[in-house]
Amino acid sequence: MCTPDAANGESDGASNDEQSDKRSDRATDERSDRTSDERSGEASDAGATAVDSVEERRLPPEIGANLRALFDTEDRPETVGAWVEAVAGAFGDEWPPAVADLCHDDEGLHRAETEGETYRFVCVLDAVMLPFLTDGSVTVRSEDPETGETVASRVSRTGIETDPENAVLSFGVAETEGNDAPTPEATYGALCPYVHAFPDEDAYERWDERTDAPTTALPLSEGFGLARALVRA
Structure with missing residues (x-):
């Protein structure tokens, strides 16, 4: 049989355990909130960093020379950021484009699906730009122009x-x-046939060897930063 003191001792112990559990739960919740906020901040920072890094990429001189001729700029664009500025400057108030103004083609290699529409583009970058011109995410399925292999992406x-x-x-x-x-028309004709998606660098290089224009390659993941920079230019 328990004595009154023993019973009280067990009750106090249980009470202390409950208080300890509550403190532990609060601490866990606070850590979870902080982690969530940090993740949100990191995601925002990552988006900004993506834009900065891709705009700082240097362009091969041959591409810069062709861009200078195309846009009739005073200086040769030497970075991706300079190209973005040249595009925005060339189109003025007509930039950024509306969805209807993108490089659509029924036989385009880049199929983009939103919740209510399906598009085909000559240029994969147009597909990646869609989330910034519409509401919602976009699923893109690109056909490698060299091998026909599918490259998929999900963009928001x-x-x-x-x-x-x-x-x-x-x-x-x-x-x-x-x-x-x-x-x-001149801009799309000079650019769009050379903006594609490839499963890897080797596939790109095989295509580049037979291409009739100077090209360069960057990770498709950086296409997000490039599309975002273009729309914000």
Whole structure:
């Protein structure tokens, strides 16, 4: 039989355990809240970093020379950021484009699906731009122009996921005679046929060997930062 003192002792112990559990739960909740906030902040910072890093990428001189002729700029664009500025400057109030103004083609290699629409584009970058021009996420299925292999990506306004993870984006520009006032048709014709998705660097290089314009490659994941920079230019 328990004595009164023993019973009280067990009650006090249980009470102490409950208080300890509550303190532990509160601490766990606080840590969870802090972790969630940190993740949110990191995601925002990552988006900004993606834009900064891709804009700082240097362009091969041949691409810069062709961009200078295409957009009739005073200086040769030497970085991706300078190209973004040239595009925005060339189109003025007509930039960023509306969805209807993108490079659509029924036989385009890049199929983009939103909740209510399906599009096909000549240029994979147009597909990656869609979340910034519409509401919601976009699923993109690109066909490698060299092998026909599918490169998939899921794009939202906060990031991009690619499959394969090491997928590559090509960027190039054809040689032109130059335009005092570049038109959308001339711009798309010089750029879009050279902006594709590849499963890896090797696939890109095989395609590049037979391409009639200078091109370069960057991770498809950086296409998110590039699309975001273009829309915000």
